[in-house]
Amino acid sequence: xxxxxxxxxxxxxxxxxxxxxxxxxxxxxxxxxxxxxxxxxxxxxxxxxxxxxxxxxxxxxxxxxxxxxxxxxxxxxxxxxxxxxxxxxxxxxxxxxxxxxxxxxxxxxxxxxxxxxxxxxxxxxxxxxxxxxxxxxxxxxxxxxxxxxxxxxxxxxxxxxxxxxxxxxxxxxxxxxxxxxxxxxxxxxxxxxxxxxxxxxxxxxxxxxxxxxxxxxxxxxxxxxxxxxxxxxxxxxxxxxxxxxxxxxxxxxxxxxxxxxxxxxxxxxxxxxxxxxxxxxxxxxxxxxxxxxxxxxxxxxxxxxxxxxxxxxxxxxxxxxxxxxxxxxxxxxxxxxxxxxxxxxxxxxxxxxxxxxxxxxxxxxxxxxxxxxxxxxxxxxxxxxxxxxxxxxx
Numbered sequence: 001x002x003x004x005x006x007x008x009x010x011x012x013x014x015x016x017x018x019x020x021x022x023x024x025x026x027x028x029x030x031x032x033x034x035x036x037x038x039x040x041x042x043x044x045x046x047x048x049x050x051x052x053x054x055x056x057x058x059x060x061x062x063x064x065x066x067x068x069x070x071x072x073x074x075x076x077x078x079x080x081x082x083x084x085x086x087x088x089x090x091x092x093x094x095x096x097x098x099x100x101x102x103x104x105x106x107x108x109x110x111x112x113x114x115x116x117x118x119x120x121x122x123x124x125x126x127x128x129x130x131x132x133x134x135x136x137x138x139x140x141x142x143x144x145x146x147x148x149x150x151x152x153x154x155x156x157x158x159x160x161x162x163x164x165x166x167x168x169x170x171x172x173x174x175x176x177x178x179x180x181x182x183x184x185x186x187x188x189x190x191x192x193x194x195x196x197x198x199x200x201x202x203x204x205x206x207x208x209x210x211x212x213x214x215x216x217x218x219x220x221x222x223x224x225x226x227x228x229x230x231x232x233x234x235x236x237x238x239x240x241x242x243x244x245x246x247x248x249x250x251x252x253x254x255x256x257x258x259x260x261x262x263x264x265x266x267x268x269x270x271x272x273x274x275x276x277x278x279x280x281x282x283x284x285x286x287x288x289x290x291x292x293x294x295x296x297x298x299x300x301x302x303x304x305x306x307x308x309x310x311x312x313x314x315x316x317x318x319x320x321x322x323x324x325x326x327x328x329x330x331x332x333x334x335x336x337x338x339x340x341x342x343x344x345x346x347x348x349x350x351x352x353x354x355x356x357x358x359x360x361x362x363x364x365x366x367x368x369x370x371x372x373x374x375x376x377x378x379x380x381x382x383x384x385x386x387x388x389x390x391x392x393x394x
Contacts, residue, residue: 002225006213007262008232014263014272015212017220021266025332025368026275027212027390036061036103036113037388038122038209042195042202043115045097053089056112057099060203063112067101071116075132075163098202100195121191122210123184124218125170125177126154130188134163140365141171150177157181162188169219212390217242217249219368227253231262275333282306282326286319290330296339299327303345316345317352324356328363331371337388341381357382 005016017025029035043059053069069089076083093099105114121128135155137147150166157178158164162185170177187207194206210218217225217239230236236256243249263269281287285306291298301323307315327342347353353376360382364371367386374383 002220002223004213004216004220004225004228005262005265005268006228006230006232006235007259008230008235009259013213013235015216016268016272017216018266023268023271023275023333024329024366025216025335025389026272027335029212029390035106035211036209037106038103038120039205040100040102040119040191040207041115042204042206043099043101044203045093045095045099048090048093048095050088050090053085055089055093057101057115058203059101059103059113059115060205061107061113063107065101065103065107065113065115066111067099067115067117071104071118075118075129075134077134077136100206119188120165121184121188121207122215122218123167123180125167125173125180126184127165127167128181128184128188129163129165131161132163133161135166136164137166137170138168140168141166143171146171153177154181159185213239214242215389217246223368225249225252227255229255229257229262229265231257231259280326280330282319282322284318284322286323288323288326288330290334290336292336296341297336298341298343299330300343301345313348313352316347317356320344320347320352320356321359324359325363328360328367331364331386332367332369335369335388335390337369337386340384340386342384343381346380353380360384 001020003018005018007014007016011031013029015027015029016023041059043057043065045055046058046064047056049055055067056064057067059065069085069087069092070083072089072092073083073085073087099117100119101115101117102119103113104116107113118132119130121130135151135158137150141147141150150170153174154164154166154177158181164181166177191207213235228239230239233256236254239254243252243254278291279287279289281304286304287302289300289302291300301320303315303319306319323344330336331340344356347356357373357375361373364373369389370387372385374385376382
């Protein structure tokens, strides 16, 4: 059973997704957080840095944002065709030129936001990609025939000049997917119309991305969300409005509890305290450590107290296997994004490595976020990436 619990205290919200009483996703949201990822702007090119093949763009927020050549060139399906990175950026854009851009990664204390002209506009069943003909389906849809059916359905109903990524929730759907295409394309038309209003100043915000709760409620009907518990009337009214607009939520229960009692259920405060621990113990006696840096997250697997009662290879495989399940859980729980390097205990057999990699892929299917496993490197380190769900966690 999936439950969503939202505790608002003054200018902060704690958002907990529970599965059978255990936290599987946790987010903290503060009013002062700089959350702009997904927002779409009309920006103005300020400085072009030829040596970096990049430019600074004023989009109207505190720091100028950075755009790279690759994010200005026409979007290509890189499995079929690589973008031509030999072009000079100053031949494509000029200072004071207006650009329609989207924030792909929020700014932090050291850097401005990273932006792109490649727009992604999420709906319930598709993510619209304007100005490209790429149509692809989520790899979490394993049935190849279903992938092909959905790709044909989406191609037949998209307007010319638009592409899309088909989301996992589209599996088995038809009418709903067509309605979603129409809804998202209409949203895009309004953004385009607003961008062409010459009498309005630039830079300016054209579209504000949904907050974390809205995104969750967009994703969770297909996962079986059964009830939402809040302690604030504003949250109650907003969620009730979403429920009334979404027929898939007709059986969703929404409750209001007091601030003091809302986290008493399932001993949530105790569960939340453990989320930030660097060391996570495994049931077998081994453990993993999680260290985040600016460039990547490093996860180390250790045998700890576990010695096993068979061969050394069996002991190592058991710890690595248990660690894999826990790592997939922690990535989702902590919303770890970007490059992730996993240092497993060295395995001699290729068969064991393949089994661990397949297990990791299987466990990551439970994650709502996009993940990509690159496999073991020559140094026997597992490389993977994961996209943040809630961008301000960095």
